[in-house]
Amino acid sequence: MAAFAAPSMAQDTIQEVLQEHRAVIEKSSRKTIAPAIDAIANSGLPSAQTVLQKWQSKEMWQRKEDGLFFYAEEVDSKTYSLFDFQDGAALGEAAKSDLKQLKPNSGIRAMIGAALVQFQLNDPDPVRRSEAILAIQRDGEASHLAPLRASIAGESDPDIKALKEVTERLLTISYDTDDAARVAAIQGFNGALSLDARAALNPVLTTKIALKDALPDDANIKDRVIAGSDALPFEDALAMIVDAGLIPAQPTVDERKDALLANITDGQVGGVAVADLDTQEARDRAYMALVADGKVPAWDANYSIEEAVKSTAFVEVYAEPSKAVTDAATKTIKTIDRAVGLNQTMDLALDGLSLASIYFLAAIGLAITFGVMGVINMAHGEFIMMGAYTGYVVQQIIPDYTVSIIVAIPAAFMVTFAAGVAMERLIIRWLYNRPLETLLASFGVAIALQQIAKNIFGTQARPLTSPAWLDGALVFNDVLAISYIRIAIFVLAGVFLAVFLFIMKKTRLGLETRAVTQNPRMAASMGINPDRVNMLTFGLGSGIAGIAGVAIGLYAKVTSEMGADYIVQSFMTVVVGGVGNIWGTLLGALGIGFLQKGIEWLNPSNTLAAQTYMIVFIIIFIQFRPKGIIALKGRAAGD
Template structure:
């Protein structure tokens, strides 16, 4: 019976305690710690913050946020805390933390605003982590994780681990697990967990992983003498090396008390002056101290008498340092942790190198597609017809300006680009036909005169563009769906505009091959290229073929201008930036051969990107080296990678 009554009393007490806990409000927690909260001392505030964070009350997050933002007010007469909103300079509306209801308007003189300093705000921020990591809004959870990665603390580790199990979003869960490993590296409780966290980043490309591992590998140089047996030593360091200059080694010996510092010249001079008695220093007249040797003898006499610190004229920094041993010691005491970090960093560096190579290949492929698109028209006019058209770059410029004009008329960027491509082809096709009829047709087989004439046309077209559009760069805006980049990882990425240019280059490669292999114009062009006289005897009009071929090459240059203008500013000098590379592409690939042009563009694009990677600070030097390489290349293969037979080859 007694046992039954005792159990009944215990049950009633437990129920009463549970009921009391359920009735507990956020104001009760604040009231219990009101004194330390109002005082706001960093030394005493921790229990109050912990009590709020661990209260389990829904309003706890709101209290901590308002407190951190300096928007918590204490009504001294009532002993109650609220958050406020300014009505005017002297009046505030206060609201309840539980339900956000308006409590009333209060005079500012009756309130005390809680203004936590930066240290307390940091403590509140750490307490808020557990709420932010479990916030219903996935955006806030992600923001909290990124904030922890930027400025994580040991206090974040426990709530972060607790939040992983209940995370429903797989991407955020993966981010939480990554963040947990990053924090464990720096703040893990035991060696095994830290090693496991470090090894979890093997082969990773994350910048955050490298940022977390680099401090683990931090070292300092110390004297080997007196070093503890369990010190985590990286290796010996020689005094006088780049890592440890001789002067720094001497300073370390002095700081350790292993070497007595020699007095400097000024200190010795001051000591002599301080010990002048009746015009002499230790019996040596001042008039005899006119040489450094005499002053050193006088100072030695003072030192022997114990009046000044000892001085050895033969002592040098090198002699003082000789025989001393120095070592490089990890700041991290655990050798298992540093060994794991070293191996992981090696694997990361290997992965980064591989991905940098892939990124370089993508850049080279992208640049090659741009050069191919710019040179494909020149491959027709120069390669097939043998015309050195120095105005080819200006046809590219005309195409870019055509795209700009279309965008001024059609505001929808997608529609305007779709319209600009055929319109640019038509404009530059017409310009090319006009140029061929008026100038080029009279200069066939006269390459020098053709070069000079087209160079003059180039200058004239640039000036016309300046007169119409001005010297200011004009934007050719890409559609929204071309914004951004295709990101493979932290190292490898390529912009959507470059992908679009690559696709466009492939499309024009297919179109060109179709025209040359499957159409009458292509058949006639190939016939005129191989033997114009025989083609004429078969009923083909060489003049008409030359005109259409030149117009086709010019039209393709105009389309290339639209594509290039999407990522480069449209100016009157736009074409001159690509004319040299276009000629090099055609010449290196093989004059008059589309596959040669493709290979030439690839060679020049990859070569330029490779040289820029070796010398990233000087793009002009990269272009110079590239031209030198091509000159050497042409010496050994003057007809290019794929030589053309027929008229263009000089047969």
């Protein structure tokens, strides 16, 4: 075997520290190893971290000849290359038989890991520092507190420093022995929304029920507990009293029966013939006779659990002995609950706004056709479905999701615009002013379109994948967040509103549409073709439904029946808002979206109830305001 040089043994080398604690390192006992680990960690030598890391990973070896320590790398099954801890210099090779591998058990490795924290918290790499802090938050212990505090002052990264300060407060709450420091740390979380803060505070407020007289005078009592309440049933209260030795345990019916069987002598028990023990009264009399003879445990026939426990005081006592700490934790939890409640309300409002945006997109086209033409188009949901499938087909052709969505929006408009024009020309135009026939005809078209979609795309849901930049969510805190897709739908709804208002207010089609809406006969006498306006209007409403389908497809599943999920809400939105009025449709969508989310929040286990209650509310609403929130004048209003 090749010879190698011995490492330097100059004063204050890491090898010198190791040799000083050689005996306990060799013994490798969790009970005695702590001084050696502390000596290495606190030596101030640059190589201390390397020693601890190699030791923890079982890569530290000791040469049997002189007891020196190295870290080694395997050359082959019988040979290892040795390296000096001090400077990492290669020291040659050695036979495995000449070396002893240090294999710390899990307990020692955990102690080494705790000692390594101080190095990781001051690592030059900010990523490693962040990882170390997060590791402490997941599995912190008392030994982490001192090095964490020491690392805060020298932290240069403001985000990491803030993370260290929060983690220091968490550890202070759990492990510091100074009540004043713990109270200050607890108060630092006033109004905090972090789940870690609540996880640290909840153990502080852990309680148990105990006998008041059995507690020391300085016990931290939370409140009195009444025996017989839900918190302390009579049976549990009795068991506590018996365990404390305050009263003897009363034998149960089965125990008394076993005692009678065990004391049968010459066909009698306690002077009562066995044949006569056919009633509970006889059995009780026999047992009392055995009690008088001292053969069985005493039993009180008039015993009552309620009477036994009523004179005993029970209290709920904190496991935390410091009242100042529990009072601070209680106050802080209340501020956290208020903050969480406020943010949950805001989160519910965002959910309601998001749902309202979806309903607005689904209903805006229906508001045009229903409002201007008075046509009850039951196939409107299928136009939404056609738009979603158009987006899916475009994504099969264009693999770039961003480009495909940009292309899919106008493509869906053109496809559903053409379908709407075709439907109006072939069916709807012959059924004006015949609402029942229009409803039945459009319902038949809806069924046909669903079946065509099933024949082409099958019954399984098809993915309409959003671009990568729409993945994830905008997170405000641990409670409040909204997905980027919902934000995109909200923005798209706002764009639709602006475009629709522009068309209706600034274009010739909008002028003619408003004229036909207000007075079709007068509009015709002014040279406007109501038939052409109806065709374009129906096509416009259908085209907008197609674009809505693309947006909804990014959020919901794309199936042949997806339109049926939105047709009822679309009609409710239009009716509540006011037929044919875009602002009414917007208000209707907001009202229904917030109402549905509010009902779901009150009854989260039954989503069907939300739909039912919402329909009932709308029925009641239209009894008082049959023309909706904003009533439209003209043909749609029945003028």
